[in-house]
Amino acid sequence: MLMQRIIPVSELSHRGFSWVREPEFTPPGKAGGMDACLAQELAPPRAGELRTLLESILESIIGTVNATAGVVRLLSPDGQTLEIIGSVGLSAELQEEAENFVELDCEVNDKATFGHVIHASDISSCDARQNCRYASCRFLSLVACPLEIASMPETPLGILTIYFDVPRDAAGRAMNTIAAFAEVMAATIEHTRINREVWRSERLAARQEIANEIHDSLAQTLTYARMRVSLLQEAVRSDNDELAMQCARDLDEALEIGQKSMRELIRDFRCEINKGGLLPALSDITAEFRSRNDIVLEYHNRLVDFDLPLEYEIQVFHIVREALTNIARHSGATHARLFVDESYGYYVFTIEDNGIGASTFTPVEGHYGVMIMRERAHRIGGKIKVESASGLGTQVQLFFPVPAPDWRKTNE
Numbered sequence: 001m002l003m004q005r006i007i008p009v010s011e012l013s014h015r016g017f018s019w020v021r022e023p024e025f026t027p028p029g030k031a032g033g034m035d036a037c038l039a040q041e042l043a044p045p046r047a048g049e050l051r052t053l054l055e056s057i058l059e060s061i062i063g064t065v066n067a068t069a070g071v072v073r074l075l076s077p078d079g080q081t082l083e084i085i086g087s088v089g090l091s092a093e094l095q096e097e098a099e100n101f102v103e104l105d106c107e108v109n110d111k112a113t114f115g116h117v118i119h120a121s122d123i124s125s126c127d128a129r130q131n132c133r134y135a136s137c138r139f140l141s142l143v144a145c146p147l148e149i150a151s152m153p154e155t156p157l158g159i160l161t162i163y164f165d166v167p168r169d170a171a172g173r174a175m176n177t178i179a180a181f182a183e184v185m186a187a188t189i190e191h192t193r194i195n196r197e198v199w200r201s202e203r204l205a206a207r208q209e210i211a212n213e214i215h216d217s218l219a220q221t222l223t224y225a226r227m228r229v230s231l232l233q234e235a236v237r238s239d240n241d242e243l244a245m246q247c248a249r250d251l252d253e254a255l256e257i258g259q260k261s262m263r264e265l266i267r268d269f270r271c272e273i274n275k276g277g278l279l280p281a282l283s284d285i286t287a288e289f290r291s292r293n294d295i296v297l298e299y300h301n302r303l304v305d306f307d308l309p310l311e312y313e314i315q316v317f318h319i320v321r322e323a324l325t326n327i328a329r330h331s332g333a334t335h336a337r338l339f340v341d342e343s344y345g346y347y348v349f350t351i352e353d354n355g356i357g358a359s360t361f362t363p364v365e366g367h368y369g370v371m372i373m374r375e376r377a378h379r380i381g382g383k384i385k386v387e388s389a390s391g392l393g394t395q396v397q398l399f400f401p402v403p404a405p406d407w408r409k410t411n412e
Contacts, residue, residue, distance in 0.1 A: 017335050019298070023350035025343045025399065028383070049405065050192045050305045051086045054185060058088040061181045065174035067162045068139060072185070074147075074158035074304035077279050077340075082159060083304045089163075118145040118179050120172040141168040143175055145182040149190050157189055158304070196307060201275050203310045222259045226252065278313040279306055285321050286338060293328045295353075298337040303347070309407060315376045316349060316398065319384070322373050323351040323396045331355030331394060345402055352395035357388045370396070 058070040069089030073082040124140040141164045147157040160182045164171040229252045236244040274281040279301065286299045308316075320338065327336050333355030341348050373396070374384045382400025 017296075017354060019335075019337060022300075022341075023339050023348075023352065023395065023397070025341075025346070025348045025350070025397065027344040027346055027399075049307060050189065052405075053188050053192065055086040055088055057181060057185050057188065058086060061160075061162060061178060062089055064181075065162065065177050066164075067171075067174070068165045069163040071161045071163075072147075072158060073161070074189070075156055076304055077283070077301040078299055080300065081302065083302060085158075085304050118143065118175050118182070120144075120168045120175060122168040124167070138165045139163045140165055141171040143171050143178050145175075145178055147182055147186040147189065149186060150183065157186055160185060197276055200277055200310055200313075204273075204275065207310075222255055222262060226255045226259070229255065273314055273317045277306075278308060278316055279303070281313070281317050282320060282338070282340070285317075285324060289324050289328065289336075295328065295331075295333055296335045297324075298335070300337065301340040303340055303342060306347075308347075308403060312380045312400070312403070315380050319373050319376050319398050320349060320351060327351070327353045327355065327394075333393065342402065346399045347402055349398040350395060351397075352393060354393045357390045357392050357394055373398075 054072050058072060061067065062070050067089070069087070071087045071090075072085050074085050075081075076083050120141060120143045122141055143162045143164070145160045145162075147160055149155050149157065160178070162171075162174075162178055164174075229248055233245065233248045233252075236248055274284050282299070282301070286297055289295070289297050324336070324338070327333055331353045333353035336351070336353040336355075339348075339350040339352075341350075370384060370386055377384045377398055377400065380400050382398055385397040385399070386394065387397075388394035
């Protein structure tokens with residue numbers, strides 16, 4: 001079975017309440033338990049654009065300095081964890097070991113590497129290695145190097161770690177070369193992210209232009225048509241033509257529905273999502289929620305590289321904001337949290353609270369809650385799962401398949 005990762009106690013957890021464990025996710029068609037765990041373990045990795053680039057650089061580093069393996073870890077958006085985004089030279093067994101390297105007693109604390117120079121460490125004799133159950137577990141030393149933005153050296157991106165099957169002194173001789181490669185790797189990360197922002201900004205601008213066109217033409221036409229309907233009703237009323245009146249009323253109703261739909265479309269196109277993408281937008285949402293509500297909101301994000309079609313980002317943005325709005329208005333909660341992760345080949349967004357439960361998503365006038373959220377999720381091939389019980393709070397979970405690595409080819 002996979003071990004549940006325990007969330008560090010947040011500084012925000014007070015007033016006598018704390019979350020016991022992370023949200024659980026069971027993918028569609030799975031009943032959970034051992035079958036779900038095996039599916040997660042055996043699922044092929046989805047190598048995104050950035051991961052492919054970083055692993056290519058890793059291969060070059062390993063070949064150049066005669067190393068054994070390498071791992072790139074990036075800082076999660078919530079700043080709490082280092083998550084593996086790419087690795088080279090690790091067998092299936094050692095991949096599991098790599099995920100635990102950060103916890104080894106013999107390794108220098110990774111977070112101490114941020115803002116410091118590259119360093120070499122001896123990992124040949126630490127206690128954590130004595131019980132290694134894999135024959136190929138032969139690493140003797142490592143070189144750890146911080147990944148930082150060149151123009152902002154105080155802004156950490158992650159850590160590059162290269163493993164050797166030679167003593168530390170021999171590995172140390174490669175430090176200058178690894179440091180040079182680390183600069184290239186950091187530049188690649190920053191360049192990729194900037195390109196994504198440019199790509200996203202161009203499409204947001206195009207959507208804005210479309211929205212302006214719709215507003216200046218069709219929306220005004222619909223308004224004019226409704227004005228003409230009133231004249232039609234008056235004319236028909238004078239002849240007492242019941243059928244014509246019914247048609248006029250139907251036309252009026254249809255035009256009203258069309259006008260409301262158009263307003264919704266315009267609102268979607270004129271989306272206020274952060275131009276930096278969904279991850280900065282989620283930070284904006286959480287900051288706004290905290291400033292407006294007396295509810296403790298925790299935000300945990302495990303996705304160090306998150307690249308989605310713009311339509312996906314916009315729909316997720318609206319769903320998360322809708323869920324948090326419902327919590328603020330109806331839950332009566334003291335604590336809430338937003339948890340973002342990837343599991344079983346799905347991106348999973350969990351929003352939950354410790355409030356009164358059952359009525360959090362009860363429809364009220366002008367507000368349709370979960371119905372609209374489900375419709376948005378459907379547009380991106382996802383689903384919404386809601387669990388709520390009186391007095392036990394509410395959990396809303398959005399999940400959708402991770403887009404294929406070549407999604408840009410079909411979304412340009």
